[in-house]
Amino acid sequence: MAATAPPPKAREIPRRIRVLIVDDSALVRQLLSEMLARDPAIEVVGTAGDAHVAREKIKQLNPDVLTLDVEMPRMDGLTFLRNLMRLRPMPVVMVSSLAEHGAEVTLDALALGAVDYLPKPRIDIAATLGEYGDELIEKVKAAAGASVRALDSRRESALAVPRSAHAGRPLPTTERIIGIGGSTGGTEAIKAVLQGLPADSPGVVIAQHIPKAFSTPFARRLNDSCALRVCEAEDGQHILAGHAYVAPGDRHLLLARDGARYVCRIDDGPPVNRHKPSVDVLFGSIARLAGRNAIGLLLTGMGKDGARGLLEIRQAGGRTVVQDEATSVVWGMPGEAVSLGAAQHVLPLAHIAAAACEFAATRVGVA
DSSP states (O other): OOOOOOOOOOOOOOSSEEEEEEEEEEHHHHHHHHHHTTTEEEEEEEEESSSHHHHHHHHHOOEEEEESSSSSSSOOHHHHHHHHHHHHHOEEEEEOOOOOHHHHHHHHHHTTTEEEEOOOOOOOOOGGGHHHHHHHHHHHHHTTTTOOOOHHHHHHHTTTTTTTTTTTTTTOOOSSSEEEETTTTTTHOOOHHHHHTTOOOOEEEEEEEEOHHHHHHHHHHHHHSSSSSSEEEEEEEBBTTTTTEEEOOTSEEEEETTTTTTEEEEEOOOOOOOSSSOOOHHHHHHHHHHGGGEEEEEOOOSSSHHHHHHHHHHHHHHHEEEEEETTTOOSSSSHHHHHTOOSSSEOHHHHHHHHHHHHHHTTTTOO
């Protein structure tokens, strides 16, 4: 596989993370400011009620991280984000509604280069604000160390593999299964991998940390951008070659068998590693049922979910790949997998689909 120039390395997290809050609601600006002020490693250096004020404050205050509302007067959040990522790329955490429209817009923002997202805080449920604040702090800290690229170079590096790159090579797909896991930065990374897989790829099962409202539009976007047929997984659904199945946003996805065939099993058990769906749950089921026929791909993400499951796949004789640090938005999950000895291969994002194709073309049972 040909080498490509690596993108910029992850930024070093400053001693105090300087945050600018951009939201048209004065109440939301106040709430976010108070939540972030609880952490001594974070300093809210300013707030802005619209994109034009935000643009000037970015010049004056030089923040490390931006929280950005989607719906704002004078200029919407997406337009502002697009301009920002072209001219002055910086880590951005989107704050948006979790309704279907909000999900679509947030997925657009992630495609433009936003690091992560949070729903609007539920002001009417005070008991949940402490938990929300903890998540906000965690995501801002992760964003401060994220690898952020200008919009054009991001497309060139992360999406370098065209969807038809391996379409001419027939693959033996009867028993192979590909499992993909991701979190922060994973929506775009998963899309890049699927775009490099051929239409006759082994069946693909995907666990991406994503809310309930996001999984259906996410699957639809993947379906529109690659040669595979992609859908949100349903319980008992047969896993077919040339198809990919996305875990529902509030359920675990597991690999199961119906006779000699793989099927999807949807489970409403408790979160694992604080996530539902959990990559560890999916990968563990793949290790148990597919063994040496499994190909596990662990992509960019915060935390450690998926690392132990990937190790189980490797110990069962499957092939394992993690995304390298240089092309990951956050090298948490892949880095943890490397630390555990779960990764046989550490590859740039643009090379992962080709590696999966190579493994799938190897005779089943040959390591």
